[in-house]
Amino acid sequence: VAKVIFPNVDSDEARNLALEWETTFAAIHDGVAVVDGEGKIRRSNSSLALLLGRPLDALTGEVCHKLWGSSNVDRIPFYPVLESRRRQTVEFEYQSKHIQLSVDPIVTNSGVVSGAVYIVRDITETRQLEEQFRESQKFETIGTLAAGVAHDYNNLLTSIMGNASLALNDLPEQHPIRERLDDVVRASQRAADLTKQLLAYSGKGRHYLQKLEVTALVRDTEKLIRAGAPKLVDLRFELGSALPPIEADLHQVQQSLINLVTNAVEAIGEASGTVLIRTGKQDGREVFIEVVDDGCGMDSAVRERIFDPFFTTKFTGRGLGLSAVAGIMRGHRGRIEVNSASGQGSTFRLFFPCVVPAPAREPAEVLRETATILVVDDEDMVRRIARAALEPRGHKILMASNGREAIRQVQKNRQIDLVLLDLIMPVMGGEEAIDEILAANPNLRVIVSTGYDERETSLRFAQKRVAGFLQKPYTARQLTEAIRAALAGE
Ligand SMILES: Nc1ncnc2c1ncn2[C@@H]1O[C@H](COP(=O)(O)OP(=O)(O)OP(=O)(O)O)[C@@H](O)[C@H]1O
Ligand SMILES: [Mg+2]
Numbered sequence: 295v296a297k298v299i300f301p302n303v304d305s306d307e308a309r310n311l312a313l314e315w316e317t318t319f320a321a322i323h324d325g326v327a328v329v330d331g332e333g334k335i336r337r338s339n340s341s342l343a344l345l346l347g348r349p350l351d352a353l354t355g356e357v358c359h360k361l362w363g364s365s366n367v368d369r370i371p372f373y374p375v376l377e378s379r380r381r382q383t384v385e386f387e388y389q390s391k392h393i394q395l396s397v398d399p400i401v402t403n404s405g406v407v408s409g410a411v412y413i414v415r416d417i418t419e420t421r422q423l424e425e426q427f428r429e430s431q432k433f434e435t436i437g438t439l440a441a442g443v444a445h446d447y448n449n450l451l452t453s454i455m456g457n458a459s460l461a462l463n464d465l466p467e468q469h470p471i472r473e474r475l476d477d478v479v480r481a482s483q484r485a486a487d488l489t490k491q492l493l494a495y496s497g498k499g500r501h502y503l504q505k506l507e508v509t510a511l512v513r514d515t516e517k518l519i520r521a522g523a524p525k526l527v528d529l530r531f532e533l534g535s536a537l538p539p540i541e542a543d544l545h546q547v548q549q550s551l552i553n554l555v556t557n558a559v560e561a562i563g564e565a566s567g568t569v570l571i572r573t574g575k576q577d578g579r580e581v582f583i584e585v586v587d588d589g590c591g592m593d594s595a596v597r598e599r600i601f602d603p604f605f606t607t608k609f610t611g612r613g614l615g616l617s618a619v620a621g622i623m624r625g626h627r628g629r630i631e632v633n634s635a636s637g638q639g640s641t642f643r644l645f646f647p648c649v650v651p652a653p654a655r656e657p658a659e660v661l662r663e664t665a666t667i668l669v670v671d672d673e674d675m676v677r678r679i680a681r682a683a684l685e686p687r688g689h690k691i692l693m694a695s696n697g698r699e700a701i702r703q704v705q706k707n708r709q710i711d712l713v714l715l716d717l718i719m720p721v722m723g724g725e726e727a728i729d730e731i732l733a734a735n736p737n738l739r740v741i742v743s744t745g746y747d748e749r750e751t752s753l754r755f756a757q758k759r760v761a762g763f764l765q766k767p768y769t770a771r772q773l774t775e776a777i778r779a780a781l782a783g784e
């Protein structure tokens with residue numbers, strides 16, 4: 295039975311109206327307080343009590359603007375509102391919540407300000423989401439920036455690396471300058487690695503992919519895992535042998551494993567328990583890493599939300615562990631399986647696609663050692679390096695500085711055997727031009743050269759007849775090898 299707010303009403307209709315109003319007041323999700331001319335609470339709803347962490351009954355008679363901590367008293371515009379007779383809204387922190395509070399004057403029929411209404415809202419989550427959104431926008435911007443820089447940078451590095459390696463070729467074995475030039479090549483290789491990392495961080499180059507075997511990875515991570523697990527937890531390993539390799543970022547997969555084990559250990563808590571780490575393969579197409587614990591387990595309501603950022607049931611948790619794992623698995627085109635019930639422990643399984651062996655390319659009809667090669671790049675430096683590296687090997691070199699020129703040349707010159715095609719160029723880029731280039735001559739081979747992540751690029755061109763990829767920056771040796779392999783149909 296709702297409390298009667300208007301004790302003096304006597305008709306049924308009026309009583310029902312009062313009840314309606316009372317129910318509405320109580321149902322509002324925002325905290326609401328009606329205060330008198332001195333700011334003392336006459337009425338408040340349970341949402342306000344919840345926000346303040348105090349029983350509802352205890353609030354009546356309290357001065358509302360003094361309830362939000364001494365540091366906020368002066369922020370709350372109670373008197374200014376009485377004076378101006380206008381609503382005012384403020385925001386402040388209270389008990390690590392982000393609070394939005396507005397005060398509205400109550401003006402009686404006779405035009406006197408008799409008090410005010412407070413509406414108080416916890417906007418912590420909204421602010422967090424805004425923050426997340428800003429973060430992701432920032433990443434987007436950094437990504438675009440990094441990708442742009444990396445493109446120019448890789449062209450410069452191609453010139454540095456290419457020239458140094460060409461000069462090395464011309465020097466006699468014992469020449470004292472060799473050492474200097476070796477250093478130049480090494481340093482530019484490191485600079486190239488740095489560009490890659492920048493791209494990985496920005497999310498544009500994805501990550502550092504390498505061939506990995508998950509059992510070896512788990513073994514290498516064992517020390518880290520043991521360090522994080524308390525003595526009472528029995529850590530066991532059941533690791534499959536001779537598993538097919540996966541293509542993955544070592545650190546990210548390690549991080550995922552550690553996050554899962556940490557959760558498992560935390561689910562066991564103070565008690566003793568077992569955490570089992572398994573690896574194996576499934577259907578010959580996937581490899582898995584599994585973490586099993588006999589801890590507290592999860593009910594379905596928790597299980598549904600575990601991958602949400604900031605979802606946690608722990609006092610000190612941030613709720614980011616599993617969101618990170620989910621992000622990493624997305625980046626690896628993998629998937630996650632979760633099995634758990636309250637009190638029954640949990641099983642988390644990470645599945646990774648195995649590396650598919652590259653399909654055998656059709657053998658070359660003519661095995662040519664020397665060829666006519668069209669080098670398509672907007673950077674003169676890069677074109678010159680290609681000429682300097684390839685001409686001494688007997689190749690005939692033609693140049694084009696964008697996709698449109700390239701199309702024109704292959705259409706009128708049937709002698710061209712191979713096109714080395716850059717992706718980003720003014721007027722027309724490589725991706726736009728490739729179909730017409732390939733259509734001009736069915737025997738033509740195309741090598742795509744790119745400053746971006748090679749795997750990304752090869753995925754983008756998966757449907758096209760591309761003879762090879764060459765990651766910028768490259769040495770003269772890498773270039774000639776790519777050309778040789780493409781001509782040999784490897
Ligand atoms: N092995 C597990 N057993 C029981 N519950 C789990 C297990 N793993 C995760 N959970 C549940 O999923 C929630 C989210 O996990 P997640 O790792 O994302 O965050 P967290 O562990 O709470 O905090 P953080 O990892 O950021 O320190 C946990 O709070 C817990 O309720
Ligand atoms: Mg965690």
